Amino acid sequence: MKIAVLNKKGGTGKTPISMSLAIDLKLNIATNDTSVLGYFSSQEDHYFFGKYSFVSDLDLETFQMSENQIFDFGGWTHKGVVNVIKQCNKILIPCSAENPNSVLQTASTIAELKDFNSKIIVIITMHEKDGEFEIKQNELKEYFDLPIMPLKKSKIFHNVIAKGLSVKEIYSENHASRHIYRNIYPQYDALLNLVKFL
Numbered sequence: 581m582k583i584a585v586l587n588k589k590g591g592t593g594k595t596p597i598s599m600s601l602a603i604d605l606k607l608n609i610a611t612n613d614t615s616v617l618g619y620f621s622s623q624e625d626h627y628f629f630g631k632y633s634f635v636s637d638l639d640l641e642t643f644q645m646s647e648n649q650i651f652d653f654g655g656w657t658h659k660g661v662v663n664v665i666k667q668c669n670k671i672l673i674p675c676s677a678e679n680p681n682s683v684l685q686t687a688s689t690i691a692e693l694k695d696f697n698s699k700i701i702v703i704i705t706m707h708e709k710d711g712e713f714e715i716k717q718n719e720l721k722e723y724f725d726l727p728i729m730p731l732k733k734s735k736i737f738h739n740v741i742a743k744g745l746s747v748k749e750i751y752s753e754n755h756a757s758r759h760i761y762r763n764i765y766p767q768y769d770a771l772l773n774l775v776k777f778l
Contacts, residue, residue, distance in 0.1 A: 581605060582645045583775065584664055585672045586653035589685035592674035593705040596737035598652035601672075603746035604772055608646060610635050613654020640664060662696050670775055671700045674731075677707035677716050687723040700726050701774060706733040727778070729771045734764040748772070 585598045595613070602609045612635050635643050635651075640660025645651065645667045653661065665671060671693060675686040690700060702720060707713045713730045720728060731737075739750050747768040751761045758765075 581607065581648055581670075581775075582668045583607070583650040583670045583672060584653060584668045585650065585674070586661070586689065587673050587675065587682075587686055588689045589676065589679065589682050591679065592676045592682060593703075593731065593737060594674055595652055596740040597672065597674060597703065597705075597731070598650050600737075600740045600746040600748070600768070601772065601775060602650050604748050605648075605650075605776070607648045607650045609650050609652060610643070610645070611652040611654060612636065612640060613652065665693055665697045668697055669699060670778065671697055672703060672775070673700060674703045674705045675716065675720065676705050677712050678733075683716060683719045683723075686720065690724055690726070694724070699778075701771075701778070702726055702728045703731050703771060704728060705731045708733045727774065729774060730767050731771065732764055732767060734761065736761050736764055736768075 583601065585594045585601075587594065598609060598611075601607065641663050643660065643664060645664065651664050651668075653664075673686055673689055673693075676682040686702065690702070693700065704713050704716045704720075707716065707730065713732070717728050736747055736750055739745070740747060743750065745753075747761075747765065751757055751765040751768075
């Protein structure tokens with residue numbers, strides 16, 4: 581399985597999603613984002629089974645993904661992004677409900693990618709209020725017809741990075757964590773299954 585997680589817009593939750601999926605799907609990880617290297621290398625043996633790669637923007641045009649890899653893009657900075665996108669079985673594009681500009685950036689990202697790879701799943705992240713997911717979902721549907729999944733705002737994503745555990749592992753730690761994360765876990769589990777089986 582080869583997956584890319586990206587959006588032109590920063591702050592959408594790409595890295596915690598990438599890290600959690602890498603753990604649960606037993607994938608190694610690659611990134612072109614120097615700001616997250618500390619997260620990966622500090623826990624590399626647990627997170628990615630000792631396999632993570634930093635790929636400079638200059639190397640993106642020739643980078644060959646391994647069979648079980650997720651690429652956490654730090655941004656849309658180089659035409660080499662297309663090389664990676666073409667290799668992927670799935671493209672995940674998180675879209676933050678917190679930022680009004682995120683829908684436009686997400687639509688722009690999809691418009692640039694869909695001719696190279698149409699296996700796109702959009703994830704609306706960081707929504708809190710009732711109906712907020714549906715509002716963003718409807719806004720996005722004006723631009724395209726793709727699967728759209730919710731991942732509400734939750735401290736569990738901070739804990740993915742802080743603890744070096746996946747959402748599934750954190751949720752399963754004990755009764756208290758199953759109670760605390762009872763609303764976010766079904767959303768993550770649905771995303772995990774969609775990524776596995778779509």
